[in-house]
Amino acid sequence: MRLLGSLTSPYVRKARIVLAEKRIEYTFDLDDPWDEKSRVPDANPLGKVPVLVLEDDSTLFDSRVIVEFLDSVSPISRLIPSNNREKIEVKRWEALADGVLYAAVAVVLERRRPVKQKSETTIKRQMDKIERGVAVMARDLGAKPWCTGNAFTLADIACGVALGYLDFRHDSYDWRVLHTNLAKLAAKLAERPSLADTAPRETQVAAAAARK
Ligand SMILES: N[C@@H](CCC(=O)N[C@@H](CS)C(=O)NCC(=O)O)C(=O)O
Structure with missing residues (x-):
């Protein structure tokens, strides 16, 4: 393929x-x-x-x-559990992480518009989504080793990709200071070759x- x-x-x-x-x-x-x-x-x-x-x-x-x-x-x-309830939990994480990404990409595109067309209101609205989304990721991760519990799943991949993109394009937003549990998860994810090789x-x- x-x-x-x-x-x-x-x-x-x-x-x-x-x-x-x-x-x-x-x-x-x-x-x-x-x-x-x-x-x-x-x-x-x-x-x-x-x-x-x-x-x-x-x-x-x-x-x-x-x-x-x-x-x-x-x-x-x-990476996606067969049990329906667990599968939906993983897919919810993915929707949350993808939603943070959608907002993060929207901010990047808005910032690249010519000064006269740029909307600070749009940027603020999307930044709020990012910050709320990351706060919910941190809350839902809690003290668990992985996003949905004891096993590495697609939820961790989606979360790691969203946080990686924030580092890549929004490095002034220091989510690590605000959410130390996410920082710990991101450090653990960065050691996996699949994530390290695709940064x-x-x-x-x-x-x-x-x-x-
Ligand atoms: N929901 C889609 C989003 C894909 C997406 O927005 N990709 C961007 C790159 S990050 C793209 O191809 N943008 C080109 C365009 O919007 O014309 C997915 O999960 O695959």
Whole structure:
């Protein structure tokens, strides 16, 4: 299978971490959806990454669909519990983390608008979502070793990706000082090769485009 995506997208990173944890082989096709020559719209009408292209050339998007599919194709390292109540708890974590990301990306895009078009109200509204979301992550993690209890799941991956993106694009927001339990979790996650190997980084092209 092939994964279309960029090195800076946190949603792509989530899919790459799951592929690594599940030890699934794939080809990573770098494609920046903001580039006018991007082939992403041919694979996903919404023009967003990640897109997973399967052996029969059918495509899967978005990241939540992709990771659930990947978890089902291999029994190695189950990341989504089969028990319905536990599965919903993991998916709730994922929705929360993805929501924080959505707001974090929105702030980045807003800040890049020309001064006259930039809205401080929009930035503040999105920053509030980020701060509330991270506070709820910290509250729900509590003193547990992993987001949903004693086992590493997709919830931890989603949470780690969201916090990693805040470090990458919002380094003035010091969530570690406010939420020491999340800081501990993030340090533990950073030791996993799947997360360490996919830490967001600017490519030359991406830096030039200064997209997200
Ligand atoms: N909900 C989607 C979000 C994907 C998304 O927004 N990806 C961004 C990159 S971080 C993108 O491709 N943006 C291009 C665009 O919006 O045109 C997912 O989880 O896959």
